[in-house]
């Protein structure tokens with residue numbers, strides 16, 4: 001029998017651990033990643049001529065970063081690595097790749113999707129002003145380019161990344177005007193016992209927080225953000241404190257994010273079944289504990305399957321690879337699988353704690369004022385969505401997209417889809433599940449019209 | 458969409474809420490007939506809602522032109538009729554060719570179409586370049602239909618559905634018809650869930666899905682289903698006014714594009730996708746998009762600087778002669794057909810609704826539709 005062709009999409013912690021396990025079993029997987037370098041989001045590498053040490057770049061995670069990078073570098077002769085290559089589409093058992101406008105295909109017997117996540121965003125008056133970034137982008141600027149998004153920055157949103165990135169900016173010497181968390185402090189205290197399932201993780205969170213306090217950076221909880229102010233670019237932020245007092249901050253940049261959302265377009269194009277995850281308040285491809293999707297031969301790992309964070313990504317990446325191997329009837333250590341599943345379960349518990357501590361502020365999305373832009377690509381305001389959806393009748397999100405163009409632009413609903421679902425559900429008095437989800441369509445990301453088929457080998 | 462929900466018999470039941478069914482329901486109401494429209498999903502969700510959006514008479518088989526001209530009149534009056542213009546732009550439709558054969562076809566068509574009330578303007582390379590500086594250098598001839606244009610298909614079907622509802626039609630969405638039977642003088646239409654509705658007249662307007670029902674009435678048709686391949690670029694400043702199509706005798710080399718006012722360039726052509734009628738699904742093949750790109754670059758150099766943000770397809774029924782099945786059944790009085798529009802039903806859609814309403818209400822129509830009669834397949838099928 002010919003060697004089974006296994007393809008891994010994503011060279012973050014999940015994809016790297018998956019590739020490692022496949023190689024260890026004697027296979028030669030292909031690894032596709034659109035990034036310039038391997039490493040994924042958390043362990044994003046700096047460009048070649050940048051010389052910051054691991055400790056400066058990754059802080060507490062320096063050791064893990066080094067381990068993940070070294071693992072991948074050591075695999076270089078044992079895998080087919082396709083860097084700077086986007087998997088832009090998928091049809092049956094064929095992946096469609098593009099690199100520098102040259103298109104190619106890759107057939108697979110098994111496919112591991114380890115595609116990671118992006119920020120989950122909410123519309124807010126002024127959020128389209130230059131100077132307003134996602135939290136993730138703020139971090140990418142710092143990690144990859146050693147740049148800050150501004151000189152005086154407000155970080156706004158909720159979730160663990162809010163504190164981590166605020167801390168990283170402060171540490172890098174940027175003036176952090178304030179951290180504005182929409183979640184209540186009480187919830188964070190309440191979640192502590194649940195989060196104690198991962199003591200060191202919890203300790204890090206508390207440390208970042210303490211560091212912010214030590215630097216006298218104001219941290220507000222239960223915040224209601226009112227407006228990102230500015231004429232031609234960000235000049236400040238207006239918000240209401242938990243106690244109901246309105247405040248104004250001067251800043252030239254805002255980093256904003258409300259947890260993450262999985263990148264699931266490829267799973268969608270592979271026809272994977274999706275289900276609504278009440279805890280994460282988002283749709284996710286259905287998978288068993290090892291990462292088998294509803295489609296035979298398609299496996300899911302890392303934050304692209306479920307937002308569980310970097311350590312979990314390493315675990316679920318390996319688990320998915322072991323599932324592939326076991327389905328290919330290769331020997332797999334049951335003990336190892338057991339251990340990984342236990343590790344994953346611990347991550348699940350911690351994640352539940354995070355969800356308690358930093359709830360998705362659906363009320364903010366539902367309360368977005370009429371004239372605030374909801375869909376940035378197509379310039380559709382929340383009010384336009386509301387009025388057309390009620391006049392024209394849009395019982396679900398894809399109909400709203402067809403009639404009003406919400407989610408129809410460049411980002412294909414990545415940045416407006418969640419808020420649009422909340423607004424529509426609010427309008428109809430229904431649940432998020434009822435209004436459905438935007439169906440994924442190719443290309444996964446915009447495809448150049450200059451794309452040419454590779455001349456056959 | 459809701460309606461005055463009751464099980465009472467109506468004058469007409471329309472099965473299928475594409476542009477054909479929805480506009481027929483609307484025009485039947487205008488004539489005072491009671492009508493129930495039954496749609497499996499949402500009105501205008503299938504072919505009618507995902508097509509390219511050409512409002513094009515040019516290039517149609519000459520026998521379609523009277524119907525097409527009648528439809529044009531309705532497109533012009535959309536705001537008055539259905540309360541919105543569905544982004545209809547009467548900015549012309551330009552067909553271009555790269556070679557002598559294509560040019561000959563364009564000129565012949567222009568000559569013939571004139572007698573059917575369609576005036577086309579033939580443009581040589583100089584005139585083309587003067588008027589449309591963005592066109593590719595290989596083009597040898599163009600034929601402009603100044604009174605054609607394009608519109609937004611996603612809006613049009615639903616607009617007719619809402620207008621029909623407002624005019625008093627009963628509209629049942631998310632309701633699948635299981636069977637249509639003749640019982641006594643009436644037809645009985647059975648839906649999933651068991652309910653039955655009665656009417657003395659039924660219009661079958663279920664697009665690519667109409668074949669089996671017609672066959673059960675003893676009128677099988679050789680319809681095949683395919684999915685034209687579409688795509689759209691990111692928006693750029695609005696500059697390309699007419700809808701543009703390439704006329705070529707080489708199969709698989711047709712390509713067409715239009716720019717919407719918002720700025721995106723919508724395009725289609727080349728290969729057609731396989732469809733799954735049962736699952737109501739069509740998965741556009743990635744390689745068909747790649748096949749379209751050089752074709753697009755040839756007609757519109759510069760497009761290579763843009764990026765495609767979305768591709769899609771839709772399910773369409775094609776007849777071997779590319780003419781629809783439209784008119785009365787040859788077997789059962791009271792049964793009517795309007796399906797199989799062979800990739801070109803959007804422009805004529807409102808005209809089909811007007812004509813079918815006239816036919817059902819009066820027993821005749823002033824627009825010739827004999828060429829579309831289902832009996833043309835009686836001998837062969």
Ligand SMILES: Cc1cc2nc3c(=O)[nH]c(=O)nc-3n(C[C@H](O)[C@H](O)[C@H](O)COP(=O)(O)OP(=O)(O)OC[C@H]3O[C@@H](n4cnc5c(N)ncnc54)[C@H](O)[C@@H]3O)c2cc1C
Pocket residue numbers: 009010011012013014015032033034035039040041042043085086087088114115116117118119135136137139140161164260263266301302303304309310311313444
């Ligand atoms: C911007 C950002 C910053 C983050 N920073 C931190 C942090 O500092 N600390 C922390 O704990 N967590 C962070 N996270 C959370 C992060 O999701 C996880 O920690 C971790 O990186 C998840 O690992 P993963 O392997 O699942 O995905 P990732 O590390 O995100 O890796 C996914 C990889 O898949 C590639 N990819 C995706 N789709 C395609 C495609 N179609 N074709 C080709 N390649 C594709 C991407 O280029 C990426 O390299 C961050 C998330 C984001 C979005």
Ligand SMILES: Cc1cc2nc3c(=O)[nH]c(=O)nc-3n(C[C@H](O)[C@H](O)[C@H](O)COP(=O)(O)OP(=O)(O)OC[C@H]3O[C@@H](n4cnc5c(N)ncnc54)[C@H](O)[C@@H]3O)c2cc1C
Pocket residue numbers: 472473474475476477478495496497498499500501502503504505506507508509510511512513632633634635662663664665666684685686687725770771772773795796797798799800801802803804805
């Ligand atoms: C991708 C694409 C591009 C095209 N481009 C153009 C163009 O540029 N210009 C042009 O003129 N034409 C174009 N066409 C053709 C045009 O869209 C169609 O000819 C036209 O929309 C057909 O309308 P319809 O109402 O017959 O079919 P549909 O819109 O398919 O409507 C049929 C309806 O019947 C319903 N139905 C089916 N079975 C049942 C049942 N059992 N019970 C209840 N309801 C049922 C379906 O759900 C559907 O809504 C294109 C078609 C496609 C697919």
